[in-house]
Amino acid sequence: MAKAGLTAKYRPQLFKDIVGQDFIKKILSRAAQQNKPANAYLFSGTRGVGKTTTARIMAKAINCLNGPDSEPCNDCTNCHQITKGIFSDVLEIDAASHTGVDNVRKLREDAVYFPMSGRYKVIIIDEAHMLSNAAFNALLKTLEEPPGHCVFIMATTAPEKFPPTVISRCQHYVFKMVHLDDLVTHLRFVLDAEKYEYDPEALILMAKRGAGSVRDSMSILGQVMALGGERVTPQGVREVLGLAGHDVYADFFEDILNKDLVNIHTRINSILGQGLDINFFLQEFASCWRNLFLLSQSGDKADKILSLPGNELEFWKDLSVRIPAPRIHAAWQMVIEEQKSILKSNEPALAMELLFFNLAYLPELLPIGQYTPSRQEMSNPAAAKPADPVEKKSPENIRESLGAREAYSDHKAEKEESCGDFSEKNWPGFVNYCRSKEGAGDSLARMLGSCESIIEQGSLKIVCNQEFIYDSLKRNGRERLISSLIEEFFGSEMTLYIINNAQKKDSSFREKALDHPVVKRLVDEFDSRIIEIKRL
Known part of the structure; x- marks a missing residue:
């Protein structure tokens, strides 16, 4: 039986x-x-x-x-x-x-x-x-x-x-999903009843993998016990579940800090070849960055939160001193955001490589700029590397790539030159200011440039001489965007008026055309606008 x-x-x-x-x-x-x-x-x-x-x-x-x-x-x-x-x-x-x-x-x-x-x-x-x-x-x-x-x-x-x-x-x-501590307590009870020896770290690992489910945690425990042996160890749990150990993550972090892309490529192929659980690997990798951030900000106070073995805790403490807190936080967020896209990717190996390469060159990819020195650098200024690219350079835009840095700088300089001077608080200055804003762009600036303006105390009137320009400024939230840009540029809240000054030609014919049910349905279904109406 x-x-x-x-x-x-x-x-x-x-x-x-x-x-x-x-x-x-x-x-x-x-x-x-x-x-x-x-x-x-x-x-x-x-x-x-x-x-x-x-x-x-x-x-x-x-x-x-x-x-x-x-x-x-x-x-x-x-x-x-x-x-x-x-x-x-x-x-x-x-x-x-x-x-x-x-x-x-x-x-x-x-x-x-x-x-x-x-x-x-x-x-x-x-x-x-x-x-x-x-x-x-x-x-x-x-x-x-x-x-x-x-x-x-x-x-x-x-x-x-x-x-x-x-x-x-x-x-x-x-x-509700069962709390991690409750799962660990239950697994401990079962192992004590079965008269099995165990390492506390192994219980935490199984409980984490159970993800709040008692049945899943018990199923994992049954697999580990079926492996044989008189003791449940973290190595046995990782072997059964296909999980990476502390040494794997430690090696990855050293390669990231040393910008050793060849080693990173080799290690990624190794874990994929071993059939490790990529989802859980990335979850634990994100937890590593989270642990580093807690240690960098809270120091020894974070020990009771992390519940790590002594040797691992010392490793992460040393590493948290070597990496600036802004870089740790940005890397943590990057890993969490990229996890789903990697799992859904048709090329998970390439997607993982891209993530790890970005982490290695993160100071040059993100505008960290003049970051706050780490605790090691503050205590020993001579320890800071003079050739560190983070201290020497401050990239100006997240879109700047390593291979096209010079080309992007030239493009940005040309764009800034085309924007003109908007230091004067007048209508041309405001149009140029809109052209320089990321959320507005050239299209809005061109439409505003074709309009006339009347700036009075506490108000700005934009006079549109073309019907479709008036319709465009009133649609898709552009009126609200222009109001916020006015407040930013002029430094005070101003009431915005958008005035339609287009000449009314054959208004009765136009009104009949616009009121036609077919025209109304087309405009509503395709979110379109009427540019011109002609007699046939």
Whole structure:
């Protein structure tokens, strides 16, 4: 006979044994103790957080022969039969294989009959979001006016797929992801019960990989224990799960600081060739930058937050002194933002190389400028490298690339020359100022240049001599943009007026054309504008 897995063997049988979910346990336990369960419950949350387990414990608690009490006794006949799944008054179905309206109609028929052995007939519907719309509609009447002896418990990972009419008829409880400390405590309990030795770091690693799910964490633990050996070690966990160790990340950081692109390329190909979990690798890599930032800003106070082994903690402390805080923060943000694009890329190796190469040359790619010296440099100014490109150079734009720095500088100089002088607070100066702004650009400046202006005390009137220029300035938020630029340029808030001074030619014909239903529909559907109207 096959041996029961760890998840089944250590499945909680009491409310107090459920990992996390303290608020929900308290409410359900009190309802069982007072013998006042609700007619319908909806348990939602991610996988492996205890929804179905809680439903089964609730079924035992309200049908226990030694109850009503806050906990099932697990000694009576009813409790034993419910635990084994053979109790006649507790029906558990998987909605994924019972999606049709006929299945729900049968449930409604069963709900009418009184329980044979317990106080309540309990119907547990797992993955209830898989029910069809017709099945939900068939269930509505029963949920609205249920028999007093029947309790419905629906569990789902996708509550957004439920009709609002169903949710409104249930007591809805959201099961949260289990906290890392609670997962570590549970894994420790299981290993102690199994008489296994373990390293605390290995427990943290498995709990992190479980991502808030007790079932996933227990599954990982079962794989590690199946590896053999008398001790659960971080090396064993990483080997089973395909995760990189501390040495891999340490080597990557040294290569990044030394700008050793060849080594970076070799290491990336190595981890891809070993079949490591790229998603988790990038998550841990982002955590490394986060740890560096905490250490650079908080020093020894960050030790209790990081929970790292002594040798690793010393390594990250030394590294946090060598890298300026602005660079650490920018790298941390860059890794987080690029993680999804790497996973979705058709060429993950090239995408990872681009990320790591950018990290190596980050001081020359980002306008860090005259950054604040690191603590090592402040304590020992001579330790700062005189040839460090961050101290020697201050690039002016994030778009500047390593291979086209000179070409971009020439282009920028030409653009600044074409913008002209906008030091004088007049209309030509304002037009040139708009041309120099990133959010405005040449198109807005050209439109404003074709207009006339009247600057009075506290107001600016823009007179448009062309109909389509007037329409363009009034659309797509340009009027709001111009108002903000006016305030920036003139240094005070001014009321903006955009005046249409275009000559009205054959206005009746134009109005008829604009009012035509076909024209209106085309303008609305394509978000277009009428430039010219001619007679045929």
